[in-house]
Amino acid sequence: MLPEEEEIRRALSERRIPSVERVWPTLRERLDARAPRRPNVRTWMAVAVFLVLAVTAFRDLRFSRRRLPVAGFVVANVRSFDRPAEALVLQPDARTLMVIVR
Amino acid sequence: MALFPDADSFRPFVEENFTRLASFAQSILGNSFEAEDIAQEALILLYRSRLRLASDASPQPFLYRIAQRLCFSRLRRDARRRALAVLHMPLVPRESPPIADPVDSWFRGLPRRQRAIAHLYFAENHDAGEIAMILGISASTVRVQLARVRSRLKATHSTLPNSERCSHAS
Numbered sequence: 001m002l003p004e005e006e007e008i009r010r011a012l013s014e015r016r017i018p019s020v021e022r023v024w025p026t027l028r029e030r031l032d033a034r035a036p037r038r039p040n041v042r043t044w045m046a047v048a049v050f051l052v053l054a055v056t057a058f059r060d061l062r063f064s065r066r067r068l069p070v071a072g073f074v075v076a077n078v079r080s081f082d083r084p085a086e087a088l089v090l091q092p093d094a095r096t097l098m099v100i101v102r
Numbered sequence: 103m104a105l106f107p108d109a110d111s112f113r114p115f116v117e118e119n120f121t122r123l124a125s126f127a128q129s130i131l132g133n134s135f136e137a138e139d140i141a142q143e144a145l146i147l148l149y150r151s152r153l154r155l156a157s158d159a160s161p162q163p164f165l166y167r168i169a170q171r172l173c174f175s176r177l178r179r180d181a182r183r184r185a186l187a188v189l190h191m192p193l194v195p196r197e198s199p200p201i202a203d204p205v206d207s208w209f210r211g212l213p214r215r216q217r218a219i220a221h222l223y224f225a226e227n228h229d230a231g232e233i234a235m236i237l238g239i240s241a242s243t244v245r246v247q248l249a250r251v252r253s254r255l256k257a258t259h260s261t262l263p264n265s266e267r268c269s270h271a272s
Contacts, residue, residue, distance in 0.1 A: 009224050012225040015128065016134075017125055020120045024116065
């Protein structure tokens with residue numbers, strides 16, 4: 001064995017480490033304490049997905065009824081060649097009206 | 103049957119291992135301040151996971167691996183903090199830090215893995231096979247690392263306590 005190793009071994013054996021008697025009361029309390037619960041990742045992911053779906057469904061239901069036709073509208077009681085028909089009126093720009101009858 | 107049915111039955115194991123474990127942590131961390139905390143934390147983690155341990159297996163290697171992992175993560179955290187502290191470093195030089203224990207300084211000069219291996223070799227008198235079993239690495243890796251530790255020890259012999267005493271005496 002190298003003399004340098006002897007020195008290291010002796011220095012390590014001379015280390016002052018606190019005794020167990022001093023540490024045990026603290027350690028004993030910590031042993032009895034409940035381990036902090038880790039957040040369950042799967043549960044939180046499921047909750048997040050559920051919330052996204054719920055908000056999406058709510059928005060669809062809440063705002064779909066109020067949605068007004070922006071690009072055009074359907075006209076009722078239209079006749080074409082004396083036969084009942086449907087007409088869709090579109091306004092592609094401010095100066096143009098387009099009527100589609102079928 | 104659990105290895106330690108309750109906290110009181112855990113005490114003999116603590117008495118047997120606490121000092122050695124704190125010394126192990128001190129060698130890896132390079133200071134004694136956090137070593138005690140690491141030793142306590144490792145023992146608590148072992149106690150909490152005692153139900154998962156096989157009743158016929160020795161818990162000591164598991165304990166040392168926990169302590170090693172805690173020490174490594176503490177060193178990583180300290181390195182992050184040091185890197186952040188550089189940004190807020192004052193222009194005026196601070197007071198010089200207190201002089202560390204020469205053995206702690208020598209251990210701090212080693213890479214992290216070598217610190218654990220060197221401690222188990224010098225302080226616990228384990229051979230390469232036992233160290234490999236404790237740390238969960240191969241025996242050949244331990245032998246290579248031990249050779250590097252020895253060569254480093256020869257190179258840095260002057261920093262050790264006894265040689266300091268000799269140089270002061272002369």
